[in-house]
Structures are given as structure tokens and as C-alpha cells.
Amino acid sequence: GAVVSQHPSWVICKSGTSVKIECRSLDFQATTMFWYRQFPKQSLMLMATSNEGSKATYEQGVEKDKFLINHASLTLSTLTVTSAHPEDSSFYICSAKSGRGVETQYFGPGTRLLVL
Amino acid sequence: RKEVEQDPGPFNVPEGATVAFNCTYSNSASQSFFWYRQDCRKEPKLLMSVYSSGNEDGRFTAQLNRASQYISLLIRDSKLSDSATYLCVVNFIDTDKLIFGTGTRLQVFP
Numbered sequence: 651g652a653v654v655s656q657h658p659s660w661v662i663c664k665s666g667t668s669v670k671i672e673c674r675s676l677d678f679q680a681t682t683m684f685w686y687r688q689f690p691k692q693s694l695m696l697m698a699t700s701n702e703g704s705k706a707t708y709e710q711g712v713e714k715d716k717f718l719i720n721h722a723s724l725t726l727s728t729l730t731v732t733s734a735h736p737e738d739s740s741f742y743i744c745s746a747k748s749g750r751g752v753e754t755q756y757f758g759p760g761t762r763l764l765v766l
Numbered sequence: 767r768k769e770v771e772q773d774p775g776p777f778n779v780p781e782g783a784t785v786a787f788n789c790t791y792s793n794s795a796s797q798s799f800f801w802y803r804q805d806c807r808k809e810p811k812l813l814m815s816v817y818s819s820g821n822e823d824g825r826f827t828a829q830l831n832r833a834s835q836y837i838s839l840l841i842r843d844s845k846l847s848d849s850a851t852y853l854c855v856v857n858f859i860d861t862d863k864l865i866f867g868t869g870t871r872l873q874v875f876p
Contacts, residue, residue, distance in 0.1 A: 757809040
């Protein structure tokens, strides 16, 4: 199946710093990528939909100025958590679509963020 | 009310048991339905799609009742390796968005 990578796999940072997470589709071109967040014992929540070459579409309640998304190429999307705070500590997962249909959406391995 | 609701469990069952998970969704515009599996600290992985006529994949059987907005997953002959969280997922018409349930945790013991 298609492969999606994320980097870094985990990060620990001090409160107030910014953290960038990369999501790459390794063997296919992804016009659409999605960013999710999952808190412990909770569901994956969609944060935003990222389309190559255009602005991301954010879900209700997600601050676009805090979670900056850049989809610069067909194989790379980045999520930057600006001025991270302890409440931003979570598991961030991206997914990328390789074609039409939900079954073509592949998930990255996730990035675990801990803000001290 | 949550868009996708599941019993969080955990379901603790012995090897070889049959276990069933249920899920309800609130939006009648939901078009596609899936079961994903998520291991601890890992990304979710597609287990199977769910079709109106019901479908089976080996030991796994999925059912959909659109009238009741209800989805189920049946696992027969449980294996230790089936231990994971099972996520009920719906997709709305004309969108690629996936709406995840909170998941049902399954623990299979020897």
C-alpha cells in the first residue's frame, strides 16, 4: 500500500516555542492531505484539510493562526504549532489521499508532541 | 450528541471468543462507513469498509443499518493479535472528511 511518513515521530519542547511537523507521501502524489489530533483516550479529530497550492480549510474551533499548514508540493505538507503550550500536547496524525474514494486515504505514523 | 458513538469498552474476552461492537451515527447524510483498527500509540489502519448488504472478511463481519443509523463489527474466533482499539468511521457525501468514533477497546486474553 501507499506509504506516508511523518517527522519527527516525537518531540518535547518548552512552552512558547514553535514546532514544525512534516507529512510526506513517499510513493504517490497527494493533492489533499489531512491533519488530525488525538488526545489520550479520545477520538481522532480532524483539524484541517490541506490542498496543494491553496490555503488549508480549518475545522470549526481550530485556530488557523496557531496551527499553520503549508502544502507546498504534491508530496509534502507541514503543520506548525506556533507558541506551543502544554494543552497542545497531543498525538498529531496526517493522512494523504492517493486517489478518489476514502479508501485511498493513508495515514502517517503520527507525531507525539509534549509541551513542558 | 457526538456524531459517531461507540461503547468505549474495554471488552475483555478469551481467545476463541466471538465479540461484537456497535456504533451509531447521528448524521443521516453519512455516505460511507468503515471500521479502522488502532494499536496503542500507532496510527489507525483501515480494517474494512461497511456495505449496506453486510460484508465479511475472514473472521470479521460488518453490518450496516441505515434506517437505524447503526453499524456493527463481529469478530469470530478472537486471536491475541486482535487486541486493539476498533474505530467506527463515517464519511459524508461529497467530502473526503472522516469522522471517527472514540473507539472500542478490545483485549483478548489467553
